[in-house]
Amino acid sequence: MINHIGTNSIETIRLILRRFKEEDTYDMHKNWASDKESLKFLSWGPYSDMGVTKGRIGTWIRQYDDKKVYNWAIYLKSIKEVIGQISVEISSDKEKSCEIGYCIGKEFWGREIVLEALRAVMHYLSSEVGYEKIIARHDVQNTASGRVMQKAGMKFQKRLLNVGHRRDGSLYDVDVYVKYYKEVK
Numbered sequence: 001m002i003n004h005i006g007t008n009s010i011e012t013i014r015l016i017l018r019r020f021k022e023e024d025t026y027d028m029h030k031n032w033a034s035d036k037e038s039l040k041f042l043s044w045g046p047y048s049d050m051g052v053t054k055g056r057i058g059t060w061i062r063q064y065d066d067k068k069v070y071n072w073a074i075y076l077k078s079i080k081e082v083i084g085q086i087s088v089e090i091s092s093d094k095e096k097s098c099e100i101g102y103c104i105g106k107e108f109w110g111r112e113i114v115l116e117a118l119r120a121v122m123h124y125l126s127s128e129v130g131y132e133k134i135i136a137r138h139d140v141q142n143t144a145s146g147r148v149m150q151k152a153g154m155k156f157q158k159r160l161l162n163v164g165h166r167r168d169g170s171l172y173d174v175d176v177y178v179k180y181y182k183e184v185k
C-alpha cells in the first residue's frame with residue numbers, strides 16, 4: 001500500500017533535504033534558476049527575473065498541503081545555501097511507481113551531491129511511502145546524470161527515441177533507469 005506522507009525533511013551527511021521556503025528565492029536564482037548551463041537539459045528557464053523564480057517557489061509551497069507531493073530543496077550544510085532540487089515528477093499509486101528528477105547548480109557538480117540526495121530520497125520513497133518501482137530518465141547526451149542513476153543502483157531499462165526537442169530544436173532520445181524494491185514476477 002502507498003502511504004503518502006508528503007515532503008518531510010531528510011538529513012544526510014552533507015545535506016538537508018527539506019521543503020522550499022520563500023527565503024530560498026535568492027539561492028535558487030543564483031545557484032541554478034538563472035544559469036543556462038545548469039539547466040541545459042531541463043525544459044524550463046533560465047530566468048533573468050528573480051520574480052519568476054519567487055513565483056515558482058510560491059507555487060511549490062502551496063502544493064505542500066498535498067501529501068502526495070514530494071519536492072525537496074537540496075540545502076548544503078557547509079555553505080548554508082540551497083543549491084538544487086530533487087522531486088517526484090510523475091507517480092502512479094496503482095503501479096506503485098514514481099519518477100524522480102533533480103538538478104543542482106553547476107558550481108556544485110562533480111562532488112556526488114546529487115547521488116547523496118538521490119539515495120536518501122529513494123530510501124524515503126521506498127521504505128516510508130511504499131513505492132516499489134523508482135524511475136529516472138535522462139537525455140542520452142546527459143551522461144553525468146546517467147552515472148548518478150547507475151551509482152544509485154538503478155538499472156538501465158530502455159532507450160526511448162525522439163521523445164522531444166532540445167532548446168536548439170534537435171530531437172533527443174532518453175535512457176530510462178529503474179530500481180525495483182520488490183521482486184518482479
Ligand SMILES: CC(C)(COP(=O)(O)OP(=O)(O)OC[C@H]1O[C@@H](n2cnc3c(N)ncnc32)[C@H](O)[C@@H]1OP(=O)(O)O)[C@@H](O)C(=O)NCCC(=O)NCCS
Nearest residue numbers: 038041102103104109110111112113114137138144145147
Ligand atoms: C547531472 C547531475 C545531476 C550530476 O550530479 P553530480 O552531483 O555532479 O554527480 P556526480 O558528482 O556523481 O558526478 C556524476 C558524473 O558527472 C561527471 N562529472 C563530474 N564532475 C563534473 C563536472 N564538474 N562537470 C560535468 N560533469 C562532471 C562525471 O562523469 C561523473 O561520473 P563519475 O562519477 O563516473 O566520474 C548534475 O550535474 C546536475 O544537476 N545537472 C544539471 C541538471 C540536470 O541535468 N539534471 C538531470 C536531468 S535528467
